[in-house]
């Protein structure tokens with residue numbers, strides 16, 4: 326007799342998801358979180374990689390990867406995400422005890438409400454940990470530097486989740502969820518979904534077990550419904566009923582009503598191809614993206630001037646260190662001799678910080694006799710990473726020939 330197979334596997338999947346969901350924000354690789362978007366530094370931490378919000382290309386590649394992955398899964402496997410993996414439906418199952426709220430007496434009702442609220446706040450804290458590094462989150466809630474902002478976010482999100490878990494529940498999946506609305510566009514006649522097996526329709530004894538257990542309160546016997554989240558409760562419920570008659574469930578996961586698998590059809594193949602390509606591109610870009618970004622801009626407050634036998638120009642070196650370690654940057658001018666860089670040509674930058682350094686280049690004034698502007702190649706050497714790059718900078722002849730002392 327077939328009994329509740331899919332719900333057994335859903336429970337296992339749910340347990341794995343809960344463990345992953347709770348532990349992921351605490352795991353670090355190379356000093357970076359495994360998976361968070363840090364709202365303090367505007368950085369994505371993804372599997373040990375750290376991507377800043379202004380790193381357009383890797384973020385675009387990442388966005389495209391998730392878009393194509395989403396298209397592939399939806400076109401091929403329908404709402405399997407909704408019924409098995411979506412945080413909303415996982416939370417609904419974790420808080421299903423509230424559905425029997427009206428059946429209890431006052432102490433039981435009070436206990437259920439307190440338990441639901443406590444669970445909601447814990448889930449809210451778990452969600453916030455994907456945006457606020459756990460070190461900051463716990464320090465600002467329980468340490469010396471109490472943060473009203475984090476506390477307010479926690480209580481507000483916890484209360485919204487509480488209302489969602491208590492009052493909205495699966496209505497969200499069947500009505501307002503944008504993913505559900507996209508299903509009708511992306512589905513085709515070979516997409517995986519829960520179907521009543523057409524050739525066995527006549528065996529239905531109209532016990533309504535499948536309707537009673539349905540998460541979104543639909544009657545899938547009437548045909549496909551965009552509110553179905555593929556949770557398979559109807560399959561198991563019918564299996565229980567039919568099992569007593571020595572038969573199998575009248576419902577099943579099928580690739581279209583006729584259950585013809587077409588994994589190589591155009592929409593599946595193209596979306597899978599684009600998913601793989603965009604993932605490879607993302608990895609290549611992310612790995613090759615420099616952790617230290619350097620810019621050189623003219624120092625506007627310092628007009629080019631002569632100092633004794635030298636002409637001097639001022640610049641600002643902007644160094645953004647996205648790494649977790651100190652960085653030492655040295656500068657020199659390529660293919661030129663007889664110049665000076667003051668006051669420093671070596672700069673140290675702390676981890677995860679952006680600093681501006683002013684420096685001056687002095688050249689022998691003879692070099693500017695025949696030209697108002699010299700194009701210099703500034704070599705920027707990253708000492709720790711043993712990498713270097715060249716930035717072109719313009720060195721301007723001072724407007725006045727008056728000698729000034731610095």
Ligand code: SF4
Nearest residue numbers: 539553554556557559
């Ligand atoms: S019809 Fe079946 S699979 Fe769809 S939501 Fe209802 S119980 Fe879940």
Ligand code: SF4
Nearest residue numbers: 529530532533535563
């Ligand atoms: S559970 Fe099965 S037998 Fe009962 S009404 Fe639903 S389809 Fe018919």
